[in-house]
Amino acid sequence: FVHVKQWYQRRVAITAGRMGRIIKPNKVVLVLNGRHAGKKAVIVKNHDDATGDRPYGHALVVGIDRYPKKITRSMGKKKQNKRNKIKPFVKVYNCNHLMPTRYSLELNVDKDQLNKNAIRDPALKKKALREVKVKLEDKYKSAKTKWFFQKLRI
Numbered sequence: 001f002v003h004v005k006q007w008y009q010r011r012v013a014i015t016a017g018r019m020g021r022i023i024k025p026n027k028v029v030l031v032l033n034g035r036h037a038g039k040k041a042v043i044v045k046n047h048d049d050a051t052g053d054r055p056y057g058h059a060l061v062v063g064i065d066r067y068p069k070k071i072t073r074s075m076g077k078k079k080q081n082k083r084n085k086i087k088p089f090v091k092v093y094n095c096n097h098l099m100p101t102r103y104s105l106e107l108n109v110d111k112d113q114l115n116k117n118a119i120r121d122p123a124l125k126k127k128a129l130r131e132v133k134v135k136l137e138d139k140y141k142s143a144k145t146k147w148f149f150q151k152l153r154i
Helices: 002-015 077-083 116-120 122-142
Strands: 027-031 040-047 058-066 087-094 098-104
Touching: 002 098, 027 058, 058 122, 087 116, 087 122, 116 122
Parallel strands: none
Antiparallel strands: 027 040, 027 098, 040 058, 058 087
16 A cells, blocks of 8 residues: 555656646545545545645545445344444545545535534534434445445555
């Protein structure tokens, strides 16, 4: 996975001057650094310019920490429901640590509950995570974006 990250960072450095911003809301990205490296995520809100607390371009992302497991027909309903669970994460990332893909995913999350200030407060973050989990599990059960809910294979 490290070679993919190095390749992408070189590519960004070369094309930075001639390319427009491709990190936009609802864009599916791969997280390159940190605890969630190699996980897929969706951008909720992006800040191309630096702010006071973060002197670099950054984005608020929602991603999948624990993907749903494979289920078979022989499993009972209780076991299937348990294996269909998703563990999400919500985090603000430096744009250099995100690799955008050509895909986008429409997540209708409440922007008032899910913002940078809500992430700082543990109680609000827990509430936001609960809402995101429900939205992601609904998306997974609709079975239209199956590729997003599978582990990254390199």
